[in-house]
Amino acid sequence: MPAPTVVIVAFPGVQSLDVTGPLEVFHTAGRIAGRGYEVRVATVDGDTVPSSSGLRLGGDLALADVGAVDTLIVAGGDGTRPHRADPRLVDWLRRRAPDARRLASVCSGAFLLAEAGLLDGRRVTSHWAVCRELARRYPAVDVDPEPIYTRDRDLWTSAGVTAGMDLALAMVEDDLGRDVALAVARGLVLFLRRPGGQSQFSAQLASQFADRDAIRDLQQWMVDHPGADLSVDAMADRVAMSPRHFARRFRAEVGETPARYVERVRVEAARRRLEESGDPIDAIAPACGFGTTETMRRSFARALGVAPAEYRRRFQSPVPIP
Numbered sequence: 001m002p003a004p005t006v007v008i009v010a011f012p013g014v015q016s017l018d019v020t021g022p023l024e025v026f027h028t029a030g031r032i033a034g035r036g037y038e039v040r041v042a043t044v045d046g047d048t049v050p051s052s053s054g055l056r057l058g059g060d061l062a063l064a065d066v067g068a069v070d071t072l073i074v075a076g077g078d079g080t081r082p083h084r085a086d087p088r089l090v091d092w093l094r095r096r097a098p099d100a101r102r103l104a105s106v107c108s109g110a111f112l113l114a115e116a117g118l119l120d121g122r123r124v125t126s127h128w129a130v131c132r133e134l135a136r137r138y139p140a141v142d143v144d145p146e147p148i149y150t151r152d153r154d155l156w157t158s159a160g161v162t163a164g165m166d167l168a169l170a171m172v173e174d175d176l177g178r179d180v181a182l183a184v185a186r187g188l189v190l191f192l193r194r195p196g197g198q199s200q201f202s203a204q205l206a207s208q209f210a211d212r213d214a215i216r217d218l219q220q221w222m223v224d225h226p227g228a229d230l231s232v233d234a235m236a237d238r239v240a241m242s243p244r245h246f247a248r249r250f251r252a253e254v255g256e257t258p259a260r261y262v263e264r265v266r267v268e269a270a271r272r273r274l275e276e277s278g279d280p281i282d283a284i285a286p287a288c289g290f291g292t293t294e295t296m297r298r299s300f301a302r303a304l305g306v307a308p309a310e311y312r313r314r315f316q317s318p319v320p321i322p
Contacts, residue, residue, distance in 0.1 A: 084111055102154050
C-alpha cells in the first residue's frame with residue numbers, strides 16, 4: 001500500500017517553520033511507525049522560494065505536477081498577503097483541495113484557503129495577531145482566535161509557527177495512534193504536546209495593555225500576585241478608583257472584564273506550577289487564587305479544555321524544576 005502523500009504548499013515569503021515543522025513531524029512519525037508518509041513541498045513553479053527570514057526552501061514539485069493528495073497543508077507567513085491575488089495559487093487550491101482527504105493551514109495560510117472559498121461556514125483559527133483581519137475580510141468564516149489549532153471535520157487550521165507542529169502531531173495521532181504521536185514528540189523534544197483547545201494567548205497577549213499607567217501597573221502586579229485578593233473592590237482600591245468606575249475603565253482599556261482577565265492570570269500561573277513543580281493540585285489551587293480545586297478545574301475546562309490533572313500529565317517537565 002503506498003504511503004499517504006502530504007503536500008505542503010510554499011511560496012515566496014513563507015514562514016520557514018510553517019513548512020519545516022510539520023514536515024519533520026510527519027517524517028519522524030514515518031520512521032518511528034515503520035510506515036511512512038511521502039512528504040512533498042510544492043511551489044507554484046516547483047522552484048526554490050525565499051522564506052520570510054531569507055532561508056531558501058526547495059520546492060520538489062510544481063503545483064501542476066501534484067498528483068493524488070492525502071493531506072494538503074498551506075503554510076503561512078508574510079507572503080500570504082501578495083499571494084491572495086495570485087490566481088495560479090488560489091485557483092489551484094480551489095480546484096484541488098476538495099480532492100484531499102484532509103485540508104489544513106498553518107498560521108496565515110488560512111487567508112489563502114479563505115480566498116479560495118474553502119473556509120466559508122467553517123470554524124477556523126490562525127495566529128492571534130491576524131484573526132481579526134481574517135474575520136473582517138471573510139465574514140462567512142467562523143474565526144476563533146483562542147485555540148492553537150482547530151478541527152472542523154476534514155478541515156484543520158492552526159495558529160502560528162510551532163502550533164503547526166502541534167497540528168501535525170494531532171494528525172499523526174489520528175492516523176497512527178497516541179503512542180506514535182508521543183514518541184514523535186519525545187524524539188523532537190516536544191514534551192509539551194499541546195491539545196488543540198489550549199489557548200494561544202498568555203494573559204498579557206490576550207488583552208491589550210491599558211493606556212493608563214495605574215491600570216497597566218496593576219496588570220503586571222496581578223501576574224506577580226495571582227493568589228492575592230483580586231476582587232473588583234480590592235483592585236479598584238489599589239488604583240484609587242471607585243469599583244464601578246474601575247470596572248468600566250478596565251474593560252474599555254484592556255478589552256475584557258476584570259473577572260475574565262483575573263481568570264486568565266490565575267490559569268496561567270497554575271499552568272506554570274503544574275508544568276514546573278511537583279506540588280499537589282490542592283496546594284496549587286489556593287496559591288494561584290482559586291478558592292478550591294473544583295474552581296480551578298472549571299477554569300481550566302473553560303480556558304484550556306482540559307482538567308488540571310490531565311494538563312500536568314501531558315505537560316509536566318520530565319524533571320520537576322525546584
